Amino acid sequence: MALKRIVIIGGGFAGSDLARRLQRKLSKDWEVLLYSRENHFVFTPLLPEVVGAAINPLHVVWPIREMARGATCRTAEVRALHLDEQKIEYLGPNGETLTENYDHLILGCGLAVNLDLIPGLRDHGWALKTLGDALVLRNHVIQQLERAEAEPTAERRAEFLSFAVVGGGFTGVEVAGSIRDMLSESARFYKRFTVEDIRVTILEGGPRVLGPLPESLSSYAHRKLESSGIDVRTNVKVTEIKADGVQLGEDEFLNAGTVIGSIGNTMQRLLSESNLASERGRLLVEPSMRVQGRTDVWAFGDCAAVPNAYDDSISPTLGQFAVRQSKQMAANLIATIKGKELTPFSYHTRGMFAAIGHGRAVGNPFGVKISGFIAYMMWRAIYWSKMPSIARRTQIAFDWSWDLLFRRDIVELSTVTTSDLKDPSAP
Ligand SMILES: Cc1cc2nc3c(=O)[nH]c(=O)nc-3n(C[C@H](O)[C@H](O)[C@H](O)COP(=O)(O)OP(=O)(O)OC[C@H]3O[C@@H](n4cnc5c(N)ncnc54)[C@H](O)[C@@H]3O)c2cc1C
Known part of the structure; x- marks a missing residue:
C-alpha cells in the first residue's frame, strides 16, 4: 500500500x-518528508x-x-x-526540477531578511540570520582588526575599527554587546591601536532599545551598553548605508567600516x-494553523500570522512561539487524520531575555x-536547556567555561586553499 505523505x-x-x-x-x-x-x-x-x-560555530547547529530520525530529510x-x-517542485542536485506529491503540506519556511529595506544594505551591510552569516561576520570582524593593524594611516584605521548596528532590538543589542566584548578582549594583542580606538554604535529608530521589554529594563540596558563602550543612539533614521558608513536623516553621516x-x-x-x-508578509491562517481556504495546507512559525487564543493577538516571530505552535500543529494533524476536532493555538509567553555584553543580561x-x-x-541556563542534544549542551557548557577563563579566540577561519596560494606569475 502506498504511504500517505x-x-x-x-x-x-x-x-x-x-x-x-x-x-x-x-x-x-x-x-514525513522534510525539505x-x-x-x-x-x-x-x-x-x-x-x-x-564566544561559541564554536558548529555548536549552535x-x-x-x-x-x-524517523523523517526523510532532503536538503x-x-x-x-x-x-x-x-x-511541490524542488531543485534537484543537478539543477533539475523535481516534484513530490503530498497529502498534507506544512509551511514552516520562516522569513527572509529584507535586504532592500534600506538603500545600500544589500551591497554594504551584513545580515545575521544563518550560520553562514554568523561565520562570515565573525571572520570579517577579526579581519577588520588585522587590517587596522596593517594600516599606516589613522583615518583608515578608524574606519576599520568602527562598527554600526542598525536596530536596537534583541538581535541588534546582543550582536553589538558580543562584538564589543570580543574587541575589548582582543585589542591588547595589537600594537597600532588600543581599545579606545574601537567604536561600536547601535542605531535605533524608536525611543528606546529592547522595545518589547519593560521600560526600566530598556534603560538599564541602555546605561550598561554605554558603560561598556557602546554608543547607543535612539530616534535616529538610517536613510542609506554606504561603503564607509551610514547616512542618518539628511544631514548627518556616521563613519563605519562595518x-x-x-x-x-x-x-x-x-x-x-x-x-x-x-x-504584512505572513500567511493568513486559521486559529488551528490551517491556511485560510485550504484543508490540506498548514503554516506556522515566522512565516504565518498565527492567532494566539490566549490573548487574541498575532503570535510574534519568536522561536519559543514556533516550538509551541509545532506541538499544537502535531496534535491538529493527528486530529485531522482521525477526523477529530481541531484546537486553536494558545500560548502564554514565558518572557524574554537579552544578553547585553560584559556578563550582563536583562529579562x-x-x-x-x-x-x-x-x-x-x-x-x-535557559538557552543551554533548549539545545537539541546532550552533545551540544556539553559543548556549549565547555565553550562558556572556556569563555570565563580564557580570552576569545581571534583565529580567522581562513578558507584559502593551496591552489589559491599559487603564485600567479609562476608558469
Ligand atoms: C540572530 C537571531 C536571534 C534570535 N533570537 C531569538 C531568541 O532569543 N528567542 C526567540 O524566541 N527567538 C529568537 N529569534 C527568532 C527565531 O529565530 C525565529 O522566530 C525562529 O527561527 C522561527 O522559526 P521558523 O521555523 O519559523 O523559521 P526559521 O528558523 O527561519 O526556519 C526556516 C527554515 O525554512 C527553510 N526554508 C526557507 N525557504 C525554503 C525553501 N524554499 N525550500 C526549502 N527550505 C526553505 C530554511 O532553510 C530554514 O531551515 C532570533 C532570530 C535571529 C535571526
Whole structure:
C-alpha cells in the first residue's frame, strides 16, 4: 500500500520540531518528508555569540536528520507550490526540477531578511540570520582588526575599527554587546591601536532599545551598553548605508567600516509567489494553523500570522512561539487524520531575555524583571536547556567555561586553499 505523505518545508524551530514530534505520533501508513535549504537546524539565539567568538560555530547547529530520525530529510530548495495538484517542485542536485506529491503540506519556511529595506544594505551591510552569516561576520570582524593593524594611516584605521548596528532590538543589542566584548578582549594583542580606538554604535529608530521589554529594563540596558563602550543612539533614521558608513536623516553621516543590519524581514519568495493570502508578509491562517481556504495546507512559525487564543493577538516571530505552535500543529494533524476536532493555538509567553555584553543580561521571566549577572546566568541556563542534544549542551557548557577563563579566540577561519596560494606569475 502506498504511504500517505506529510511534506514539511523548513528545518527551523518550527519544521524540525514538528518532524521530530510527528515521527512518534503517526501510524505506519504515513511518512514525513522534510525539505530544508540547509541540512542543519540553527539555534539562532546564540548566533550573536558566534559572531563575538564566544561559541564554536558548529555548536549552535544540529543535523536535522539526527533530530527527526524517523523523517526523510532532503536538503533542497523548494521552488514552487502546485496546491491544486497537491504537489511541490524542488531543485534537484543537478539543477533539475523535481516534484513530490503530498497529502498534507506544512509551511514552516520562516522569513527572509529584507535586504532592500534600506538603500545600500544589500551591497554594504551584513545580515545575521544563518550560520553562514554568523561565520562570515565573525571572520570579517577579526579581519577588520588585522587590517587596522596593517594600516599606516589613522583615518583608515578608524574606519576599520568602527562598527554600526542598525536596530536596537534583541538581535541588534546582543550582536553589538558580543562584538564589543570580543574587541575589548582582543585589542591588547595589537600594537597600532588600543581599545579606545574601537567604536561600536547601535542605531535605533524608536525611543528606546529592547522595545518589547519593560521600560526600566530598556534603560538599564541602555546605561550598561554605554558603560561598556557602546554608543547607543535612539530616534535616529538610517536613510542609506554606504561603503564607509551610514547616512542618518539628511544631514548627518556616521563613519563605519562595518554596518550590521538587524532589522527587516520579508516573505520567502516561495510563499509570495504562491497566491496564498497574507498580511504584512505572513500567511493568513486559521486559529488551528490551517491556511485560510485550504484543508490540506498548514503554516506556522515566522512565516504565518498565527492567532494566539490566549490573548487574541498575532503570535510574534519568536522561536519559543514556533516550538509551541509545532506541538499544537502535531496534535491538529493527528486530529485531522482521525477526523477529530481541531484546537486553536494558545500560548502564554514565558518572557524574554537579552544578553547585553560584559556578563550582563536583562529579562522578564514570568513577568519578573531581572537584570545584571544573575539575568545573564539565567539567560545562559535557559538557552543551554533548549539545545537539541546532550552533545551540544556539553559543548556549549565547555565553550562558556572556556569563555570565563580564557580570552576569545581571534583565529580567522581562513578558507584559502593551496591552489589559491599559487603564485600567479609562476608558469
Ligand atoms: C540572530 C537571531 C536571534 C534570535 N533570537 C531569538 C531568541 O532569543 N528567542 C526567540 O524566541 N527567538 C529568537 N529569534 C527568532 C527565531 O529565530 C525565529 O522566530 C525562529 O527561527 C522561527 O522559526 P521558523 O521555523 O519559523 O523559521 P526559521 O528558523 O527561519 O526556519 C526556516 C527554515 O525554512 C527553510 N526554508 C526557507 N525557504 C525554503 C525553501 N524554499 N525550500 C526549502 N527550505 C526553505 C530554511 O532553510 C530554514 O531551515 C532570533 C532570530 C535571529 C535571526
